[in-house]
Amino acid sequence: MIIEKKSDTTILHRTAEDAPSWWKNWLVGSRLATAESSHQTINKKIALAVFASDALSSTAYATQEIMAILALAGTAALFYTFPITIAIVILLAIVILSYEQTVHAYPNGGGSFIVARDNLGNLAAQIAGASLLTDYILTVAVSISSGVAQITSAYPEMFEWRVPLSIVLIGFIMLVNLRGVKESGSIFAVPSYFFLVMMSFTIIVAMVRYFSGTLGTVPNPPALELIHTAQVITPFLILHAFASGTTAMTGIEAVSDGIQAFQQPRSRNAGITLLWMGFILSTLFLGISFLAVQIGAIPSEGETVISQIARTAYNGQGWLYLITLASTTAILIMATNTAFADFPRLSSWLAIDGFLPRQLNYRGSRLVFSRGIVGLAILASLLVTYFQASVTKLIPLYAIGVFLSFTLSQGGMAYRWWKIGHLSPNEERQERGSMLRYEAGWQYKMVINGFGSFCTAIVTLVFAYTKFWDGAWVVLLLIPALVSVFSYIYRHYQNLRGRLSLKDYTKPRRITRRRVIVAVAGVHRGTIEALNYAQSLSDDVTGVHVSIDPVETEKVQHTWEEWSDGTRLVILESPHRLLYEPLLAYIKDVLAVRQPNETITIIVPQFVPKRWWDNLLHHQTALRLRWNLLSEPGIVVTDVPYQV
């Protein structure tokens, strides 16, 4: 204990903390001190696993979702799957290059929220924040649902257990994340590389067999689940399929969000990881789409396209098939980790800026933002339950938020380059969160970011247009709704800060009169304890009893006289049997004659039963009085507990 003595104020520093309960320790690990924070960084190989799992895992469903739309026009339309995939890969390359620039410009973390806020202002930041929060929840719901779909492809008898299974998996990821980022990193490295190896191997085997002419088509493919009126192939249908396929790009912003978790030199390491991720993602996506068309795979809720490719490549459901599916399930489940890392971090940034409740910036005992993690798990579980763990039903809601935030982030970067280009060569300027410094070649960089932003803006519009009635409207309403909530909270905190400020505040008058009122329902041990406390606070104590039953009142009067040492008792007649209203009316009468230097303390005896639910058996007078008197200045409601 350190004692400081400054002027006439004594300040004691003291370290005091209870040990956490053993079960909490076992579940989420021992507490980490704030000072241990900077050690929680990861190297490039683990970072690739942690930050790329979301992006890579989307290859498990992106091809299938393209085909599910094309199949509306019959199996012939499935031919367009591969050209659409190529278009998406080109878009991916543009966005990856654009983000590589962001990673260098924002070495401390350049998520869409921060880039939009620093360069485009509060409204853009709020839109980006709302879009991303929505999409993180959907990432968890879609990835888990797709992971469970892989399991039910191999074991169809598990199909009816898909929802509870999904929720158990979400709970597992939640616990892993509550332990903190580094440990979750090590856990996630294994499944990511496992998937990479198994999927590459499957694609190579299938390719070799395809070019040697021994691959053939899917044996016993699932039935095509056709809507009754088959559609014709229209530009709308192609755009719709393209929009569904862009889900392959979800997750690539994870690297720029999480730069702080990289080892030094952060930006360089993050940039290299990003390029690697783009390369691997493109290769897998192209391979899967190519093979899916060649083997005549059919999109189905019952069996995933990955399962169809694997059993065609390996000639049936042997152990290689099972391992491939297991690795796909594993990466899909682990993919949610990205969302679990980013959602709480983004929430905390929003909380710091005053757009979300302060509590979200409170780090748990393991240095992670525990409340955000738990909140994400609950919201994703609700979504999975509502949509019955169907990827195809979730997809129309998904990705629109991601593309909106891509657009804002890259737009912000482009504007930033324009500002940098208009600085004089050695000028530096601090603008909001970041430092602007002249750089040669800004025109070139502005074009890359600007073109990326333009492309993703187009995709966002395509998405909104083609998927509006399938479910995108929900998200298009939700984002402005969230922005309104952010603004409301922001105004609340701003307003409060002003009203609580000590600037121009004069200290209130010293309180010299204390009036104490004790609520007396009956005279028993708890009442006497409360009266004793009341008498210690003031000499001006009044007991107040609301009389409903004259017999009861007679008894109260009698016992009060015996035990109260002459304290005044007011009996409030309640001809209409009301309990609280007469008491409130009396208190308000007393308040009406309160002087500025006077406080009124209402004391309510409250017995504390051994079990909390026993409270339901008693009137909660203190709660009710406090609630009704909250807006009255100069009054304090205190319940004096009496342990039964």
Add this chain to the structure above:
Amino acid sequence: MIIEKKSDTTILHRTAEDAPSWWKNWLVGSRLATAESSHQTINKKIALAVFASDALSSTAYATQEIMAILALAGTAALFYTFPITIAIVILLAIVILSYEQTVHAYPNGGGSFIVARDNLGNLAAQIAGASLLTDYILTVAVSISSGVAQITSAYPEMFEWRVPLSIVLIGFIMLVNLRGVKESGSIFAVPSYFFLVMMSFTIIVAMVRYFSGTLGTVPNPPALELIHTAQVITPFLILHAFASGTTAMTGIEAVSDGIQAFQQPRSRNAGITLLWMGFILSTLFLGISFLAVQIGAIPSEGETVISQIARTAYNGQGWLYLITLASTTAILIMATNTAFADFPRLSSWLAIDGFLPRQLNYRGSRLVFSRGIVGLAILASLLVTYFQASVTKLIPLYAIGVFLSFTLSQGGMAYRWWKIGHLSPNEERQERGSMLRYEAGWQYKMVINGFGSFCTAIVTLVFAYTKFWDGAWVVLLLIPALVSVFSYIYRHYQNLRGRLSLKDYTKPRRITRRRVIVAVAGVHRGTIEALNYAQSLSDDVTGVHVSIDPVETEKVQHTWEEWSDGTRLVILESPHRLLYEPLLAYIKDVLAVRQPNETITIIVPQFVPKRWWDNLLHHQTALRLRWNLLSEPGIVVTDVPYQV
């Protein structure tokens, strides 16, 4: 205001009450004073309408439910409907005669609960109470569902709205009952007599046409909803149908429950009402069952038997048909009134005896037990929603509780006569609630009550046996569960009374030391107000700040020095960023050295935002501390509100 002065205690009597809000006045009527209570009685004609509506209305579904069971063995089995009805009417006559004796023995209200408690003890009373509470809820659910079924018989397009319609109707009855018993009496007299007239008229028309040979059979009867494997006629099936038909007898106990609402001479008026009710009920039930078989009515969810009889009697769906159905709907809806009168009354009796929470004995501003009324409406709405307003699905749960309570009540009466028979001729004895006085002819009365009890006991067993798997098991589990809850609550109150008693209690030592701790999250206007209040309570004030962020702590220290007039500040270092745990640990250290004549008051500054939901944006420190410190004696947690 009256001032009394006894010894050294001043007692003030005072009448203080706020006016109720205008909308509450408009919805439930102006407040009634307790003194107005005795005026709330009703004459025989209104009493018949109020207390018989439940019993009479059951004729609207009893016949149909007999037929629904018999139809499992094909339309030929429907022949047994009338013989079964005769058997039920005989049973009814026995029970009515038995209850007529109860009405005279208990002029202040002789519900099954009271009769069982006075004569058979607490356990029987609890079983009777549990059975009746369960059945009142089911009465509301069944009656409303059947009423809505009459509407959907006439207007099949309303079928899909049956659940919301039911809930709206329950809400309406709830409001009427919140206004108080007399007004609801007048409202309910009209529909009860309306039903009586219309149903009698329909039966007479049909009978005249039947005996003149012009009645014929139902045109276009609904299809028989057969279970695939048709059953054969077995004694089990007949017993099962009989058990379903006994629902006709539900509601006859209402008169003995509600004797206090009758005008003087209460017992005589109630007895006459009871006999009239039995006569009318038997006549209607026999008439409906006879006609239903003769016209070849088919039990169906789509069209009620009443609807089939009415459109056969009136040759189609003309205005007489519609008026008959309207009157049936009206009495069914109004029938729930009996449950709404009895459920809250029974709850209050259970509360007085300490089997249910005290709050249920709190009368509302209109002299009715408002909480019981609202509770019943909520529970019945949940049942209706769960069973989709299907009478046939609800029936297996229904009536078993009624028959169990019939058995206990009449058994109690029989035992009472036995005790009376063993008194000496002029002896009087007070036993529990009632006075025993020798009566000639007690043997005769004992036989009537005993035989009634025996018959209803048999029916209860038949019910439990034939309907066990259809749903009766739910009730057979629920009743013991409720009895356990009653016992738990009873023990809690008994226990508490002992522990709060002032017998052998010595007054606690006068408090001479007061220590005050102010929780300081940040130093702002609210903190200063709280500090000001703290300083008024004691000279021993300590501010406590939990330090998570050193920069923030520096600021708190600085501002504290400036504003605190030299009050001590303790800084608790929290290396693991915990907020509450260090504070709690500190408080427990302080408590460890507390002296018996010392209290510790924890003061938490709490700002009161304008809108209650803004509280979600702030840590609820006081709540959390109070919760954690409830079990510690000598400590009081107070939040000092600061109005923003």
